[in-house]
Amino acid sequence: MIYKPLPDLPPPLESVGLIGWIKENLFSSKLNSLLTIIATVFLWKAVPPLLSWAIFDASWALSSTENACSPEKHGACWTFIFEKFRVLMFGLYPEQYLWRPILTFVIFLTVCSLTIFRILRTKLLITLWFILPLPLFLLINGGMGLDIVEQSLWGGLMLSIELAAIGILMSIPLGIVLALGRRSDLIVVKTLCISAIESIRGVPLITILFMASVMLPIFLPEGMNFNNLLRVQIGIILFSSAYIAEVVRGGLQAIPPGQIEAASSLGLKRWKVTYLVVLPQALHHVIPSLIGRCVALFKDTSLVIIVGLLDFLGMIKASAQDPEWLGNDTEAYVFCALIYWIICFSMSQYGKSIERRNQW
Amino acid sequence: MPLLRLASVLKKLTPPFLKSSVTSLALQIIVVALIFYAAHGLLSNTQENLEARNIASGFGFLSLESGMPIGNSLLPYSPIDSYGYAFFIGITNTLYVAFFGIVLATLIGIIIGIARVSNNWLISKLAEIYVEVLRNIPLLLLLFFTYSLALVALPIPRKSLTPLPGFFLNNRGIYFPRPVFEPGFWFVALAVLVSIVFAFVIHRYATRLHRRTGRVIPSLWLGFITMVALPAMTWWLIEPPIVWNFAVLKGFNFKGGLVIRPEFTALMTGLVFYTAAFIGENVRSGIQSVSVGQINASKALGLPTGVTMRKVVLPQALRVIIPATTNDYTSLVKNSSLAVAIGYPDMVSIGGTIIGQNDQAIEIIAMWMAVYMTINLIISLVMNWFNAKVQLIGR
Numbered sequence: 001m002i003y004k005p006l007p008d009l010p011p012p013l014e015s016v017g018l019i020g021w022i023k024e025n026l027f028s029s030k031l032n033s034l035l036t037i038i039a040t041v042f043l044w045k046a047v048p049p050l051l052s053w054a055i056f057d058a059s060w061a062l063s064s065t066e067n068a069c070s071p072e073k074h075g076a077c078w079t080f081i082f083e084k085f086r087v088l089m090f091g092l093y094p095e096q097y098l099w100r101p102i103l104t105f106v107i108f109l110t111v112c113s114l115t116i117f118r119i120l121r122t123k124l125l126i127t128l129w130f131i132l133p134l135p136l137f138l139l140i141n142g143g144m145g146l147d148i149v150e151q152s153l154w155g156g157l158m159l160s161i162e163l164a165a166i167g168i169l170m171s172i173p174l175g176i177v178l179a180l181g182r183r184s185d186l187i188v189v190k191t192l193c194i195s196a197i198e199s200i201r202g203v204p205l206i207t208i209l210f211m212a213s214v215m216l217p218i219f220l221p222e223g224m225n226f227n228n229l230l231r232v233q234i235g236i237i238l239f240s241s242a243y244i245a246e247v248v249r250g251g252l253q254a255i256p257p258g259q260i261e262a263a264s265s266l267g268l269k270r271w272k273v274t275y276l277v278v279l280p281q282a283l284h285h286v287i288p289s290l291i292g293r294c295v296a297l298f299k300d301t302s303l304v305i306i307v308g309l310l311d312f313l314g315m316i317k318a319s320a321q322d323p324e325w326l327g328n329d330t331e332a333y334v335f336c337a338l339i340y341w342i343i344c345f346s347m348s349q350y351g352k353s354i355e356r357r358n359q360w
Numbered sequence: 361m362p363l364l365r366l367a368s369v370l371k372k373l374t375p376p377f378l379k380s381s382v383t384s385l386a387l388q389i390i391v392v393a394l395i396f397y398a399a400h401g402l403l404s405n406t407q408e409n410l411e412a413r414n415i416a417s418g419f420g421f422l423s424l425e426s427g428m429p430i431g432n433s434l435l436p437y438s439p440i441d442s443y444g445y446a447f448f449i450g451i452t453n454t455l456y457v458a459f460f461g462i463v464l465a466t467l468i469g470i471i472i473g474i475a476r477v478s479n480n481w482l483i484s485k486l487a488e489i490y491v492e493v494l495r496n497i498p499l500l501l502l503l504f505f506t507y508s509l510a511l512v513a514l515p516i517p518r519k520s521l522t523p524l525p526g527f528f529l530n531n532r533g534i535y536f537p538r539p540v541f542e543p544g545f546w547f548v549a550l551a552v553l554v555s556i557v558f559a560f561v562i563h564r565y566a567t568r569l570h571r572r573t574g575r576v577i578p579s580l581w582l583g584f585i586t587m588v589a590l591p592a593m594t595w596w597l598i599e600p601p602i603v604w605n606f607a608v609l610k611g612f613n614f615k616g617g618l619v620i621r622p623e624f625t626a627l628m629t630g631l632v633f634y635t636a637a638f639i640g641e642n643v644r645s646g647i648q649s650v651s652v653g654q655i656n657a658s659k660a661l662g663l664p665t666g667v668t669m670r671k672v673v674l675p676q677a678l679r680v681i682i683p684a685t686t687n688d689y690t691s692l693v694k695n696s697s698l699a700v701a702i703g704y705p706d707m708v709s710i711g712g713t714i715i716g717q718n719d720q721a722i723e724i725i726a727m728w729m730a731v732y733m734t735i736n737l738i739i740s741l742v743m744n745w746f747n748a749k750v751q752l753i754g755r
Contacts (some may be wrong), residue, residue, distance in 0.1 A: 025482075028479060032479070032480045185384065188392055203728065207708065218722070330505075337493075341497055
């Protein structure tokens with residue numbers, strides 16, 4: 001008689017499927033069971049009121065009516081956000097010219113998606129990113145036949161994105177120069193770069209913004225006058241370049257010396273070794289950290305409110321203090337947090353995906 | 361042409377190792393000259409501008425009477441004190457926020473980090489949501505939000521919340537009973553000191569005994585019990601060593617007691633929860649950097665979970681955690697300058713007021729830089745020392 005094994009018994013019911021998963025992940029020990037119960041009670045108490053405040057009891061009327069947001073209502077007043085939407089996005093930018101920032105934003109998004117989906121060649125993309133700010137600036141600011149819009153009228157999310165985008169774009173070359181200078185053999189250049197980087201990194205952004213908006217006019221010769229926005233932008237660029245320099249330095253250090261030796265032995269001049277061999281590899285290494293800096297800088301631009309610019313957060317705060325709409329602070333802050341979160345979270349997820357794939 | 365020939369001859373004559381150093385020397389001289397030129401230009405511009413605007417220079421203003429009120433100060437201060445002293449009050453406030461911020465953010469950060477790697481799915485998801493939300497919004501927004509909560513969500517003094525007798529929460533602050541030390545208090549303090557020394561000695565003894573013979577004394581528990589029991593007994597024996605000065609409602613506001621102002625509460629809550637998200641990420645990546653083999657090996661040796669965590673996982677995780685956390689500590693100190701936005705009188709806020717009064721921005725900004733750099737240097741030194749202690753000692 002041939003030995004014939006019996007078929008395997010099915011696994012015990014409590015170790016597979018939903019029950020198994022629950023047992024494994026929620027009630028694996030006494031402590032875990034206790035924690036699960038506490039967390040469930042917390043969620044039970046916190047989530048339903050939150051949902052009813054934000055969604056079910058909220059006022060979703062698109063425009064202000066008599067009883068859209070009466071004090072008896074307990075829900076959020078999103079009507080307030082809809083009413084203030086234009087100001088929050090564009091500041092006091094004149095209504096008849098609104099197509100200009102919208103067009104700019106569309107172009108900006110197109111270039112972003114071109115970059116993310118790698119549709120154009122890298123060199124073309126880099127050139128595009130560095131050429132584009134000028135026409136876009138002309139589009140928003142006016143000139144060349146378009147009516148000029150005072151820069152004091154710019155504001156809202158548009159201003160935040162503008163400050164962060166220009167800040168990052170301009171600070172990348174500056175940061176690369178500082179990082180190369182830091183590794184230079186020339187002792188004077190090296191000391192200079194180190195002291196610049198370390199003194200900027202040693203102080204908070206607020207002091208640098210104060211410096212840019214209060215001290216810059218004192219340093220410059222008579223008659224040379226920048227407006228506040230430009231001064232703040234310069235401060236942001238300087239601040240960001242010190243951090244980018246440190247990021248780039250990390251990439252430069254990761255290049256094995258053999259690469260430089262090989263390139264020099266092929267007869268390349270020193271700057272060509274740097275430009276053709278070292279920098280492309282180093283920058284490629286640090287793209288995820290550069291995106292991390294973009295996120296940080298975008299969050300940091302909210303500080304410009306302290307030197308009197310009304311960026312997105314500034315507009316949120318100003319709207320919350322509007323006497324017609326008092327008592328809507330929470331709605332304003334929640335909306336602000338949501339927008340910042342969507343932008344920053346998608347940027348950092350993009351950075352993470354690059355890091356995972358280990359290629360851009 | 362002869363000049364060119366001379367140059368080429370010279371170039372040939374110079375030995376190659378000198379050639380590069382000559383060019384580099386020339387380059388450096390040019391750089392130095394440019395810097396001097398720029399600095400000279402800046403200085404003369406600055407001088408002209410300062411004179412044209414009638415702004416004094418130098419640090420003489422520090423001894424003048426400030427005339428500005430300061431809402432929160434640890435030390436006695438009145439508007440007739442000097443600018444220098446007002447700035448000093450700002451420094452103490454910054455240090456106060458920085459110190460307690462770092463301690464609390466570390467505690468919460470460790471909890472978040474451990475929750476993030478917990479094998480309890482619900483807890484780890486909640487921790488992940490916390491981290492991803494807090495890391496992706498600006499700190500300033502968080503501060504505005506906590507400040508509006510501290511002002512709007514809390515009731516007016518008459519309708520204060522009293523979670524415990526003697527504790528009052530309202531929109532003017534959080535009121536505690538203030539301890540008044542009686543002479544007998546020093547005996548209690550002495551008892552605390554003695555018990556700390558005792559706990560330390562017994563821990564040393566237990567460690568040695570463990571190393572020599574393998575016997576284990578529950579030294580931590582012993583030390584802990586002494587540290588609680590001895591002061592408690594002294595407290596009980598001596599006539600009340602501390603009497604409490606309770607806050608009482610007088611008119612529209614509370615008098616007496618200890619009070620924490622809403623500005624401080626808001627700043628502290630915002631800073632601590634924001635930084636804790638970053639520290640939590642450091643803790644998570646530190647713990648995950650320890651390979652599973654290490655934990656399995658220590659389990660195979662029969663070590664209990666607590667010992668595995670303390671003696672195997674933690675020492676290796678700290679090597680990853682500390683450098684990143686040092687950065688977060690320095691950013692917490694720098695971020696405390698956002699106090700200016702919600703009216704807590706830290707160094708930047710007081711300095712900003714002084715700039716508003718006498719326009720001496722250069723001096724104030726120099727002082728800010730000096731103080732921030734000193735604080736950050738001290739943090740880096742302490743953390744580097746700590747880091748050196750936990751580093752793997754190579755053979």
